[in-house]
Amino acid sequence: MAGTIPVIDFSDYGLDVAQENVTENNLKQLADKVYEAFSTIGFCYIKNHEALKVSKDFFEQPDSVKQKYTRPTDANYGWVAREREMLNPDRKVGDLKEAYNFTLTDDIKTMPVDIIPDFHQCLEKLFKQCALLADRVFDVMSIGLNLPKRFLRNCHHYDVKTNQTTLRTLYYPEVKDVKPKQLRCGEHSDYGTVTFLFQTDDGLEVMNRQGEYIQVPPIPDTMIINIGDLMQRWTADKLLASKHKVGMPTGSQKNQGRQSIAFFLQPDDETIVKCLDGSDKYEPISSIDYLNMRFGVPNN
Ligand SMILES: O=C(O)CCC(=O)C(=O)O
Numbered sequence: 001m002a003g004t005i006p007v008i009d010f011s012d013y014g015l016d017v018a019q020e021n022v023t024e025n026n027l028k029q030l031a032d033k034v035y036e037a038f039s040t041i042g043f044c045y046i047k048n049h050e051a052l053k054v055s056k057d058f059f060e061q062p063d064s065v066k067q068k069y070t071r072p073t074d075a076n077y078g079w080v081a082r083e084r085e086m087l088n089p090d091r092k093v094g095d096l097k098e099a100y101n102f103t104l105t106d107d108i109k110t111m112p113v114d115i116i117p118d119f120h121q122c123l124e125k126l127f128k129q130c131a132l133l134a135d136r137v138f139d140v141m142s143i144g145l146n147l148p149k150r151f152l153r154n155c156h157h158y159d160v161k162t163n164q165t166t167l168r169t170l171y172y173p174e175v176k177d178v179k180p181k182q183l184r185c186g187e188h189s190d191y192g193t194v195t196f197l198f199q200t201d202d203g204l205e206v207m208n209r210q211g212e213y214i215q216v217p218p219i220p221d222t223m224i225i226n227i228g229d230l231m232q233r234w235t236a237d238k239l240l241a242s243k244h245k246v247g248m249p250t251g252s253q254k255n256q257g258r259q260s261i262a263f264f265l266q267p268d269d270e271t272i273v274k275c276l277d278g279s280d281k282y283e284p285i286s287s288i289d290y291l292n293m294r295f296g297v298p299n300n
């Protein structure tokens, strides 16, 4: 199946199944499928999650309103204006997108709850659901990597003071004036361990092992999981952080916005990421040092 993105049915270990009702056999079968996907293309779709619809009301506000919630340069929450980010600096033009970064803080002063009353509650609920599902995805990944079942889960707690996991809701406006080389989101790989991605429309493309970009269209009732650079490093390149991008729409799709939500998982700050196979292919590094190094990349 190298080169295509498999759809994996996660129902044996979905959130509606009590942990104690899952058989080791079912878990192992799931682990094998997830391992196969992550070690060949670094991406998979999984079936079985709650559909979601959040935050569009916020992005449809005028910029003058959204500015109040702007992400500070020294913090990881808040609104990111159009063209502020350039995920592929070689393009020399900002991505045609907006985003809002949400972390599990109690400080809701930074959130647009005055204009969108449900904003905090909705994103907080989604963050927590994603975190519960992540625990389970980490279990099957650990089994696939021949690690103790809870190894990866135990490196990801979601305490806002010691863990940088972020839920990011993204909005790609309808396309009017496109600058040369501009994309909705430039070529990049994600920084952390894994990313969950919910998307509404076409546009996402992923590089396969032959170096070609393939379309990753939305499939109803699924979400995408992909590997980030830190997990590739941790597994000494067994699991792959594939490059991806969001291209500009063409034809009638130009008049359509696109939404996605990414849940970027990061191990706890002090977790030492040391090659799990003992190879020392990469130097051990703490999760927070690695993230700071990546955030130091110009224009990010
Ligand atoms: O919007 C998407 O589908 C992908 C966004 C993405 O790859 C990212 O923000 O890292």
Ligand SMILES: [Fe+2]
Binding pocket: 188, 189, 190, 244
């Ligand atoms: Fe990404």
